[in-house]
Every structure is written in structure tokens, then in C-alpha cells.
Amino acid sequence: MTPAQIERFFATLQRANPAPQTELEYASVFELLTAVLLSAQATDVGVNKATRRLFAVANTPQKILALGQDGLESYIKTIGLYRSKARHLMETCRLLIDRHGGQVPRSREALEALPGVGRKTANVVLNVAFGEPTMAVDTHIFRVSNRTGLAPGATPLAVEQGLLARVPEAYRVDAHHWLILHGRYVCQARKPQCSHCTVIAECDMGSSLKSAA
Template identity: 80%
Template sequence: MNPQQIREFFAILERANPAPQTELEYASVFELLAAVLLSAQATDVGVNKATRKLFPVANTPAKILALGVEGLEAYIRTIGLYRTKARNLHETCRILLEQHEGNVPRSREALEALPGVGRKTANVVLNVAFGEPTVAVDTHIFRVSNITGLAPGKNVMAVEQGLLKRIPPEYLVDAHHWLILHGRYVCQARRPQCERCAVANCCDHGRALAAKEARTLPA
């Protein structure tokens, strides 16, 4: 994709969804951090089902710490890797209380020092909670970036750096959401839904398909 195609790509996504939001349910920065931590290798739908039961009971570091690891496990056992996630979230709550007065830090270094919080989780919190122009590259964004030609890369970091360089600044804060939603519902892993894709004309894959179909049409 060239710069003009990239700009049109995001302009179309913006017109369709001017204020994109994460599909994780949360009511505070801490709830967002907890939900994102729990979402690794799990669906947003699955995490929301668990947190709808957890957050009314424990939605602060102190309350989750008071549950204990086993108490926390009881609320999130429907989520994959729940034992490891319970330990990580419980320890994260202890660190937040001891080192950050119970608040979620807004620096990447401090976030990534929390158990279970890697670069992707930190990027989500920085972007969604604090409005930072970061891009958390998950499987959807990695796929969309490569198949469209937006920011091809062999690994997550290469794609992230490519996106930060190629996405126009005015679209960067919301790009994370647009790309995830596009990958989740249109540019899907099993089969990209190119026939109903609004940005197919901007996309390398979409244009290649259109050219192939044009060559097979009878003269």
C-alpha cells in the first residue's frame, strides 16, 4: 500500500466507525488493565463473561488481593490459563498497592514490570486508558497488516514499528481499534471477506483479487 492508499484506508474505516472502542468491558483504568491481562489467548467475549461476575465483587487492587489467588481463580476459571493469570493478576495488585499507591502507572516501563503484562498489554492500556498513539499488535492486527500490505513484517515488533511509521498521525490513536475490528469481522483468518470489504480497493490483497477476476472474465 502506498501512502495515498493508506490514508484512504483509514479514512474509510473512520467514516464507518468514527469513535471505535475496545470490546472489553471496563469502568476504570484498573478494570481495563485486569481485563487485558486476562485476555491473553482468550476472547473478549469470554473475558467479559468472567469479569461481569468478578468486577462487582472485586474491582480494585486491594479487593482482588483480599480474594487471594484461589478466590480469584474461582471467578476466572472459564478463561484459558486461568491459574497463571490469577497468580499474575494477584501479584500485579500487590505491586500496584506497594509501589504505585494502588494506581495503574502510565509509563511503559512500569507497566511492563507488572507480572503478566507484556508489550501488547502495555500498549493497550497506554492507548485506551491514556490516549497514547500506540498499536498493540495481536493476531488480528498482524494478519491485517501483512495481507493488506499496510505494514508487512515477519514478527510482531516489525509490524508494530511499520504501523507507527506508516499510519498518518491523525489516525494513529484509533488505528488499534479499527484494525482489530477489521480483522475480527471482515479480514478474517479462515477467509478474508473481500466481497463485503469497504477498503478492498486500498488493499494489496483486494486489488490482486480484483485483477485476477478481471483476467478471467470473458472478452
């Protein structure tokens, strides 16, 4: 994509959804961190079903620890890899209490030092909770960035760096939400909904389809 195409791409997405939000349900920064940690290789819908029950009884590091490993697992057992995620969450809660006064830290270094929290999870927390212009590259963003020509890259980090370099500053805080939603509902992996795509005029795949026609 050219810079002019990128501008039109995001302007179109912004008009359709001026204030995009994560589909994970949360009411505090800790709940957001927990939901994102649990969401690896799981759907937001599945995570929300589990966390609605969990957060009703335990929505702080202290309350999660009070559940114990088995108790926590009983609330999240419908989520893939729930045993390892429960272990990571318990360890994270201990570190939040011991090192951060029970609060979620605002620095990338401190977030990535928490068990089960990688770069993508840290980026989501920094963006959604603290409003930083980070790019949390999941499978949807990776696919959309490569397929459209927005920010091609062979690895999630390369795509992240490409997006940070190419997305105009005015769109940067909300960009990862727009891209996730676009990949989830329109630019799908197996059957992209090109006939319903509002940004196909700016897309490399759209240009290829026009040439073939």
C-alpha cells in the same frame, strides 16, 4: 500500500466508525488492565463474561488480593490459562499497592514491569486509558497489516514499528481499534469477507483478486 492508499484506507474506516472502542468491558483503568491481562489467548466475549462477575465484588487491587488465589480463580476459571493469569494478577496487584499507591502507572517501563503484562498489554492500556498513539499488535492486526500491505512484518514488533511509521498522525490514536475490528469481523483468518470489505480497493489482497479475475 502507498501513502495515498493508506490515507484512503483509514479515512474509510473512520467514516464507518468515527469513535471505535475496545470490546472489553471496564469502568476504571485498573479494570481495563485486569481485562487485558486476562484476555491473552482468550476472546473478549469470554473475558467479559468472567469480569462482570469478578468486578461486581472485586474491582481494585486491594479487593482482588482479599479474594485470595483460590477465590480469584473461582471467578475466572472459564478463561484459558486461568491459574497462571490469577497468579500474575495477584502479583500485579501487590506491586501496584507497594510501588504505585494502588494506581495503574502511565509509563511503559512501569507497566511492563508488572507480572503478566507484556508489550501488547502495555500498549492497550497506554492507548485506551491514556490516549497515547500506541499500536497493540495482536493476531488480527498482525494479519491485516501483512495481508493488506499496510505494514508488512515478520514479527509483531516489526509490524508495530511499521504501523507507527506509516499510519498518518490524524488516525494513529484510533488505528489499532479499527484494525482489530476489521480483522475480527471482515478480514478474518480463514474466510476473509472480501465481498463485504469497504477498503478492498486499497488492499494488496484485493489487487491480487482483481488481477486473477
